[in-house]
Amino acid sequence: MITNTEVKQNLYTSLKELGLTESEANLYLTSLTLGSVTIVSLAEHLSMPRPNVYKVIAGLEKHGLTKFSERKKQSRTFVVEPPTVVLELLRRKREAMASLDQTLVGSMPDLLALYHQGETPTKIKVYEGEDQWNKIFFKVLDEAKDKIDFFGSADAFIGLISWETELEWIRLRTSKNIHMNSLLTPGADAATLVQNDKLQMRTTRIFQGTLPFVTGFMLYANKVIIWQPKAPLAVLVEDEYIVAMLRSIFAALWTQSA
Structure with a gap:
């Protein structure tokens, strides 16, 4: 039976494949465990200054893994998108790479000629x-x-x-x-x-x-x-x-x- 550690490691690997930095991946995993949390609490768990936490959150937003900036000011607790979103993003990336790979294979004779x-x-x-x-x-x-x-x-x-x-x-x-x-x-x-x-x-x-x-x-x-x-x-x-x-x-x- 797969352990929680292995589950987290697999998710971490998937996040890195999506292009997340180490800080972004760690913040996602921490938030996933904590659920909806304040920035203060999140910063304490990560041992990270709050300004840096906001920077990492901005990175997660660019990857489509949180909608923090869209939340109302009075309820600015932080929460990440569920792992199903990670899976969907990963599938899209792999499909795009597969399409690019096929295109590259088809173009290989011309590329090699150059x-x-x-x-x-x-x-x-x-x-x-x-x-x-x-x-x-x-x-x-x-x-x-x-x-x-x-x-x-x-x-x-x-x-x-x-x-x-x-x-x-x-x-x-x-x-x-x-x-x-x-x-x-x-x-x-x-x-x-x-x-x-x-x-x-x-x-x-x-x-x-x-x-x-x-x-x-x-x-x-x-x-x-x-x-x-x-x-x-x-x-x-x-x-x-x-x-x-x-x-x-x-x-x-x-x-x-x-």
């Missing part, structure tokens, strides 16, 4: 649809130098583009003398690729993760592409710090899968 990091400007571009997917897939070969690292599901990837497209891409890659390190989740297509590693200038290792997934990322030059075949969409990121982080993650998983 973001700059490191020595060179960060560039982010989203490719949607199968045609755009294939376009950026083959463009990788125009920009890659001597190596491409891939981590993800070959079965999901090839299931989208077809084996015919995959083999054409491999042919072009080998003609450019670009080696491929592939860290793949288990699957039939992954097993087929393993069998042809030497012929196709590729080193493949199987990642034994605990949860299946269909996405993947490809590292080349100073860029990374995050592949999501279900939409399908591909997110191209050119950022030295993001690429360095993903190279470190890839290297660690590559070593673990040896």
Whole structure:
């Protein structure tokens, strides 16, 4: 059973989430316990000078947790709004934050496009649809130098583009003398690729993760592409710090899968 102390602590946390200062939260809790009380009595309980109490009350009024200034002069005892008002204010704030969060998520591609990091400007571009997917897939070969690292599901990837497209891409890659390190989740297509590693200038290792997934990322030059075949969409990121982080993650998983 929850104790009175825990109830007060939960209410205090909620008040702080609403933006109340420590003094405002403490005054609210004290007044809630005392009920309707004079300012003199409230000041004594809080060990606070009366001018300061009035300042804190003004803060509570701004948060909608008391209507002290509206009370008649002859009955200026102080009382706070009930905890149900705190709950309603908290719900409104969380709804507003959830709405803002959705708006921010929807604007993230545009915001990221404005973001700059490191020595060179960060560039982010989203490719949607199968045609755009294939376009950026083959463009990788125009920009890659001597190596491409891939981590993800070959079965999901090839299931989208077809084996015919995959083999054409491999042919072009080998003609450019670009080696491929592939860290793949288990699957039939992954097993087929393993069998042809030497012929196709590729080193493949199987990642034994605990949860299946269909996405993947490809590292080349100073860029990374995050592949999501279900939409399908591909997110191209050119950022030295993001690429360095993903190279470190890839290297660690590559070593673990040896």
